[in-house]
Amino acid sequence: MDLTYTEEEQEFRARLRVWLAKVLPELPAAPSPDDWPGRRAYDLGWQRRLYEAGYAGLHWPLDAGGRGATPTQHLIFLEETERAGAPYVGANFVGLLHAGPTIAAEGTAEQRARWLPPVLRGDEVWCQGFSEPDAGSDLASLRTRAVRDGDDYVITGSKIWTSHAEVADWCELLVRTDPSAPKHRGISWLAMPMDAPGVTVRPLRTLAGSAEFAEMFLDEVRVPVADRVGAENDGWRVTMVTLSFERGTAFVGEVVACRRTLGELARTAKANGRWDDPVLRRRLGRLYGEFGALWRLTQWNVSEAERSAGGVPGIGGSVFKLAYSHARQELYDTAAEVLGASSLSLEEGWVLDRLSSLSYTIAAGTSQIQQNIVAERILGLPKGR
Amino acid sequence: MDFQPTEDQKDLRAGVRDLLAGRYGREALRASVDTGAGVDRALWRELGEAGFFALRLPEAEGGVGLGLPEAVLVFEEAGRALVPGPLVATHLAAGVVPGAAAGTAVVSAFDLDGPLVAHLADADAVLGASGVPAGEPVRSVDPLTPLHRVAVAVGDVSPYREAGALLTAALQVGSALRTVELAVRYAGEREQFGQPIGAFQAVKHLCAQMLVRAEVARTAVYAAAVTGDPGEVAAAKLLADGAAVRGARDCLQVHGGMGFTWEADVHLHLKRAWVRAEQWRTAAQAEELLAQELLGSAG
Numbered sequence: 001m002d003l004t005y006t007e008e009e010q011e012f013r014a015r016l017r018v019w020l021a022k023v024l025p026e027l028p029a030a031p032s033p034d035d036w037p038g039r040r041a042y043d044l045g046w047q048r049r050l051y052e053a054g055y056a057g058l059h060w061p062l063d064a065g066g067r068g069a070t071p072t073q074h075l076i077f078l079e080e081t082e083r084a085g086a087p088y089v090g091a092n093f094v095g096l097l098h099a100g101p102t103i104a105a106e107g108t109a110e111q112r113a114r115w116l117p118p119v120l121r122g123d124e125v126w127c128q129g130f131s132e133p134d135a136g137s138d139l140a141s142l143r144t145r146a147v148r149d150g151d152d153y154v155i156t157g158s159k160i161w162t163s164h165a166e167v168a169d170w171c172e173l174l175v176r177t178d179p180s181a182p183k184h185r186g187i188s189w190l191a192m193p194m195d196a197p198g199v200t201v202r203p204l205r206t207l208a209g210s211a212e213f214a215e216m217f218l219d220e221v222r223v224p225v226a227d228r229v230g231a232e233n234d235g236w237r238v239t240m241v242t243l244s245f246e247r248g249t250a251f252v253g254e255v256v257a258c259r260r261t262l263g264e265l266a267r268t269a270k271a272n273g274r275w276d277d278p279v280l281r282r283r284l285g286r287l288y289g290e291f292g293a294l295w296r297l298t299q300w301n302v303s304e305a306e307r308s309a310g311g312v313p314g315i316g317g318s319v320f321k322l323a324y325s326h327a328r329q330e331l332y333d334t335a336a337e338v339l340g341a342s343s344l345s346l347e348e349g350w351v352l353d354r355l356s357s358l359s360y361t362i363a364a365g366t367s368q369i370q371q372n373i374v375a376e377r378i379l380g381l382p383k384g385r
Numbered sequence: 386m387d388f389q390p391t392e393d394q395k396d397l398r399a400g401v402r403d404l405l406a407g408r409y410g411r412e413a414l415r416a417s418v419d420t421g422a423g424v425d426r427a428l429w430r431e432l433g434e435a436g437f438f439a440l441r442l443p444e445a446e447g448g449v450g451l452g453l454p455e456a457v458l459v460f461e462e463a464g465r466a467l468v469p470g471p472l473v474a475t476h477l478a479a480g481v482v483p484g485a486a487a488g489t490a491v492v493s494a495f496d497l498d499g500p501l502v503a504h505l506a507d508a509d510a511v512l513g514a515s516g517v518p519a520g521e522p523v524r525s526v527d528p529l530t531p532l533h534r535v536a537v538a539v540g541d542v543s544p545y546r547e548a549g550a551l552l553t554a555a556l557q558v559g560s561a562l563r564t565v566e567l568a569v570r571y572a573g574e575r576e577q578f579g580q581p582i583g584a585f586q587a588v589k590h591l592c593a594q595m596l597v598r599a600e601v602a603r604t605a606v607y608a609a610a611v612t613g614d615p616g617e618v619a620a621a622k623l624l625a626d627g628a629a630v631r632g633a634r635d636c637l638q639v640h641g642g643m644g645f646t647w648e649a650d651v652h653l654h655l656k657r658a659w660v661r662a663e664q665w666r667t668a669a670q671a672e673e674l675l676a677q678e679l680l681g682s683a684g
């Protein structure tokens with residue numbers, strides 16, 4: 001058990017710090033949260049900077065155009081960029097964290113060459129078309145159909161909760177290619193261009209007031225069979241690869257941010273007198289301890305991934321997500337206690353964060369589904385009938 | 386950075402687990418409950434011979450010369466096996482109180498707030514004190530942790546507080562992980578409504594949350610052992626106390642009526658977890674310490 005960083009890792013951190021100190025002041029002002037085209041441009045601009053400096057696709061394998069960095073270097077990258085206040089991966093989330101790694105792991109040489117470089121260069125944005133109105137937690141019951149017609153699939157159906165669909169160029173799409181097969185077996189993973197005829201995107205307003213995700217209607221959309229990643233009807237397995245990436249290191253930067261937020265909260269409480277309330281003070285102390293432990297759990301999971309072949313994150317990600325998503329919601333409830341009635345004003349930055357934290361126990365698999373995963377796949381409890 | 390246990394550390398832990406499984410398995414545990422024996426002197430010496438108490442004593446002083454990371458792994462195993470006695474105080478007394486390192490002396494400590502002290506009647510010495518004070522026996526909630534009330538606390542444990550809190554946290558983590566195992570095993574065997582109760586989500590989710598709390602506490606304990614940082618130690622104790630107490634309680638729930646019996650081991654884990662939660666650093670103390678540290682953080 002060793003928490004010290006190697007000389008190489010320290011050098012990597014030092015170089016990164018110098019670079020961040022240089023480029024961050026040059027960045028344009030961040031767009032408003034509602035301005036999706038603005039956010040797309042901003043996020044892609046940041047990605048381009050990363051690319052030019054050699055930090056794009058840090059954790060991707062070399063033969064996929066990545067830098068082949070170790071999980072620890074990736075961890076340092078996420079920690080330092082958050083510390084320095086660098087932009088979040090934002091609109092590039094799906095491309096960099098799901099679709100990209102999935103194509104890198106499962107795609108053909110042509111597919112890699114075609115889709116991966118634009119993601120890394122900051123030219124193209126991906127979205128994730130998995131969920132459907134009647135297939136959320138029970139994702140494998142999805143019904144969007146793809147029927148083969150010559151060299152194309154013809155796709156009809158609808159998707160929902162598709163984050164930043166409005167500004168995406170490509171969609172990693174799950175479709176049913178064999179309706180007669182058992183539900184997990186008849187699914188395929190396709191790359192669909194968002195400007196294909198027959199694709200209609202209708203923004204949905206979130207409880208935070210912004211149009212963060214959308215409904216997507218697919219009416220006889222044609223996608224070449226060549227754009228399928230993995231074998232036909234093998235999409236479920238391919239998807240599991242994607243999801244393990246999703247739950248891996250997705251929240252590293254946020255843990256760092258939460259610890260900083262807690263410090264700001266404590267100082268706010270000190271200034272407005274709430275600090276004298278021992279119940280509130282102790283609650284802040286406890287959260288500080290919890291987020292410290294969550295940071296250590298991240299380091300633990302990363303060390304474990306580093307020792308495992310391929311660096312694919314393990315299901316320890318579910319343990320982390322369960323603990324983290326609830327701690328984050330408690331953090332903002334505590335913030336509201338510190339702020340009192342000002343927590344009702346949307347002018348307070350905290351309040352939008354409080355609203356958005358409500359999605360953490362739902363998106364990427366609800367807490368109930370994560371608990372099923374922990375109970376069945378880690379603890380080995382029997383599956384329910 | 387490589388935050389995983391080394392092969393040597395894993396071997397050490399496995400060795401202690403085997404030793405305790407052979408020497409203090411379920412029958413021995415129940416036998417000591419039946420006889421009300423707090424400390425088994427023979428076991429104490431065997432633990433001493435295995436290096437349990439002298440683990441962190443320098444080799445030049447006859448110790449094993451290892452550090453806190455190894456100690457927490459070993460204490461985690463003792464917590465899992467529910468070994469009774471002042472393990473932490475005796476370990477801390479190695480090199481200070483004669484016989485502690487070898488396990489020939491039993492050393493207690495004033496690690497509880499107020500006038501109560503554990504294992505006083507069995508103690509040859511009290512950490513930080515010149516003698517063993519007289520005390521009135523008190524009926525203890527934990528059948529394997531006898532308590533006495535003394536007039537004045539005569540031993541100062543402040544120099545030992547950090548290590549004491551951390552090693553106690555490690556015991557709590559072992560107990561928490563053990564109660565997950567007990568709950569999962571029972572949930573897989575006990576059938577109701579024609580299927581194992583572990584197939585019911587309400588039961589599954591209790592078990593999953595037990596594991597989540599235990600794993601978060603475990604990494605907190607390991608990290609604190611590596612860094613020795615007082616804030617991390619406080620957080621480790623806080624989280625480990627919660628994982629052990631709530632884990633034992635959830636385990637009891639999973640066991641249904643059986644969980645409420647003297648015969649099931651669950652209550653022993655819960656009662657010991659309550660005792661440990663009052664030792665070295667309570668939740669309130671840990672939270673206050675963390676709050677002060679938070680205020681000064683990233684200023």
Ligand SMILES: Cc1cc2nc3c(=O)[nH]c(=O)nc-3n(C[C@H](O)[C@H](O)[C@H](O)COP(=O)(O)OP(=O)(O)OC[C@H]3O[C@@H](n4cnc5c(N)ncnc54)[C@H](O)[C@@H]3O)c2cc1C
Nearest residue numbers: 128129130131136137161162163359362363364365366368
């Ligand atoms: C902010 C946000 C962004 C998202 N972005 C995307 C995206 O980009 N692409 C995409 O494809 N999807 C996206 N999603 C969808 C997300 O993955 C689903 O919302 C999630 O998987 C839950 O599905 P559902 O909404 O249909 O809820 P349901 O599955 O209907 O669940 C409703 C309730 O029932 C519970 N429940 C359901 N099944 C079980 C069970 N077996 N056991 C116990 N409880 C159960 C759930 O825990 C929940 O409490 C996003 C969601 C959010 C909130």
